[in-house]
């Protein structure tokens with residue numbers, strides 16, 4: 001069995017996505033938390049700061065969507081991108097990467113440091129600190145630091161920032177539902193793929209780890225049934241956040 005390491009922050013949607021690919025494949029791997037204020041402490045031998053980094057038998061690669069293809073090459077069972085559906089998956093994966101995942105950063109890009117944003121930022125710092133303890137003064141400033149991060153500001157270049165945030169959220173949720181439609185999985189596929197595992201952890205982790213009190217996506221019957229189906233293929237905590245930070249078990253949110 002190859003030695004597999006996944007380097008990242010549990011607060012990164014891209015890292016959670018690669019984590020779910022690995023969980024679905026059922027391969028053994030070690031999650032190596034990266035300290036966001038000193039990435040070189042863990043990534044020094046690889047270089048660069050962007051996560052996730054997947055390292056298999058000493059070979060390291062970036063880009064979460066490429067990780068799915070690499071894992072399929074090495075572990076063909078339970079394909080994340082079955083070749084007969086490659087075109088459809090490519091199209092929807094582009095929507096996930098360019099629209100869905102980037103929209104998660106909208107409030108940070110807007111830089112409206114209101115109370116809700118600050119509470120969220122402080123909770124993110126606490127979740128990170130469960131693995132890589134951040135100094136007190138950094139935790140206090142985490143909301144400001146997130147909204148100033150260059151990689152987050154860069155995402156704004158790919159977004160229509162004139163669209164009101166609430167409208168953007170509703171539009172993206174309705175596009176997501178159209179991609180799930182009658183399912184059972186995204187794109188109308190019979191088995192889950194990289195598409196499902198790229199979206200699913202983002203919808204559930206905030207509820208599980210104290211960023212929202214109710215699993216808001218489960219208010220929609222289409223999304224709820226789809227989440228229940230995807231959850232069957234993953235462990236009880238499919239995120240990479242430390243179990244000790246759990247507030248709500250996922251099962252409860254999907255009842």
Ligand SMILES: N[C@@H](CCC(=O)N[C@@H](CS)C(=O)NCC(=O)O)C(=O)O
Pocket residue numbers: 011012013014049050051052062063064065151
């Ligand atoms: N397209 C990349 C995006 C990864 C990404 O944006 N990672 C962020 C964390 S959410 C990061 O590492 N930012 C810090 C940096 O680039 O130095 C992927 O899919 O893997």
